[in-house]
Amino acid sequence: MSPSDPREPVVTGTGPTGHAPREPDQTGPAATAVSRPRGASAAALLGSELTVLFRRRRTWAMLAALAAIPVLIAIAVRLTSSPVTPGRGPAFLDRITQNGLFVAITALIVSIPLFLPLTVGVVAGDTVAGEANLGTLRYLLVAPAGRVRLLLVKYAGAAAFCVAATLTVAVSGALIGAALFPVGPVTLLSGDTIGVGESVLRSLLIAAYVTVSLLGLSAIGLFISTLTEVPVGAMAATIVLSVTAQVLDALPQLDWLHPWLFSHYWLDFADLLRQPIDWTSFGANALLQGGYILVFGALAYGRFVTKDILS
């Protein structure tokens, strides 16, 4: 948008239906930040951001949909009379009848290519564009140096959603698995067996891996969100990018590109199910996602601090 943009600033008090309207006191922290220590105001801003995010009906709907994935898998496996043939369907599907804890892992494998990027794309794409669309962005920017802080807070909110989304799948999978199937020692990919306690620890590690995997996509979504005032556009672009990256990752002709794609290590969390744990992919994934956060964070910064905020 150029300074000569003829668009009229839109200031509306309430958002469209379906969005929880910001309560009057939630613009307060940013507005009164001038007189407060910077750290306290950033914490207040983050608190307000998280409250708004997790009070949204949309957020709850997405988390509920994610929680439904392991439930569907578990019920489907429970109701089929014929045993699942090993090697058919998603990985670990045949292990579910022996051990309910595998529901969580199967559900994560199923949701990583589409469902998790979809929900993360919606949240990350909405971060800045959503506020611009609602006309609340400029109230959030009253404080000096507010833009960088707002960007950081917005990204932290998207990251918090990544954690929540992954944990939702993992916890709901573990619960439904424990309810419908026997729970016992878990067989690792290496053929070794570990106890229930350690398997819970490994499930949490996998959840951490998947969360880290989604951070790069969140940074991309944040950047795209600063480019537009139409949140749906930013969401769609982010989701399309995640699908495109996975398509490119499947083409052997683009071998040289694969280690640079943010989706390249998404399914490699199985390395945490080996004995001993292979940390190589965890490290490589974290490094790659860190690079994406830096690059797209810098791009988002460049765009956001030079942008004319009219709404």
Next chain:
Amino acid sequence: MTPRTFTKWLPAIVIPAVIAVGALAVPLTAGAAVDLPDKTPEQVLALVGTSTVDALSGTIEQTSELGLPELPTTGPGASANTGAASALELLTGSHTGRVYLNGPDNIRLQVLDNLAERDLVRNGSDVWLYNSKDNSAAHVTLPAKDAAGEDSARKGGMATPEQLAAKFLSAVGPSTTVSVGTDGSVAGRSVYDLVLTPKTTGTLVGTVSISVDSQTGLPLAVEVTARGQEKPAFRLAFTELSLGAPDASLFTFSPPAGASVTEQALPDAAALGQKNAADHATMKADAEKFFAGVTISGTGWDAVVELPAGSVPAELSSSPLLGELTTAVSGGRVISTALVSVLLTDDGRVFAGSVPSERLQAAAVGG
């Protein structure tokens, strides 16, 4: 763009640039020049011979660019994992594996597949093979006395650098020039580079390079480069190596609950003795007949092996996979890879060698 706007965009320019420079610089420093005291090929070979490393844990990476079509391995559950497809799958593409070794009796090999793993565990005379994809385990009990001999044959999937190096070193003879190349580093350790170059120009093999650890004499990498190519057609190398005994629990294996376990008996001397004499005699006759038909023409690198008609099982020769891999030539079908060519003639004979396929055709017509 005003200067003020430019400074705001500066991080967006600098950070990708720094990352690009870093991505280029890290491989360069890893391959930085290493200068070791000069050694003759004989001294490097002796270093290998005196290697006493018998406990290690490490990660091995195998890459093959043989020019064979790559079987789909991406995505969960994509790769077929049975029979011929499994063997071909190991030859094409790349694999990562982990090796744990503690003395000759404790071995663990892991082929790290996508969302799956194939394991080989040897603990004394017990050998377990485990495949996580179909949750199947196989148990083999080695006869006590020739346990060591059986082991190398059983490793199957992924040979260690030691085994490959030993194979090539034993072939060093009048046919090969052996030299020491530039020193390098593999898995963070400085290595001597032993280069074997065939003297004949009739073979597809350009050079075989073996990286020998300068401290322990352990071969850390093997590279086979096809004639006229820059990138190795086959490479097997440690990417991580730590010397010292691995955790003992790695070598104890019991099949997990729910796994399908098969006991596989080895046809050892005692078992063979129990078979009736007639059976034994037919087997022996079959074997003799088979080996009588095998002829090797030429010596050294450009030798051609000929198998008589009928030596290829019918289910393999009629497999559609074979049809995809081979190309029709006059007189049969040929599989040519960067390093090896195989000719299946129409009358059922098989010619193979590390030579261009034209030489195989000439051998088929001449023989």
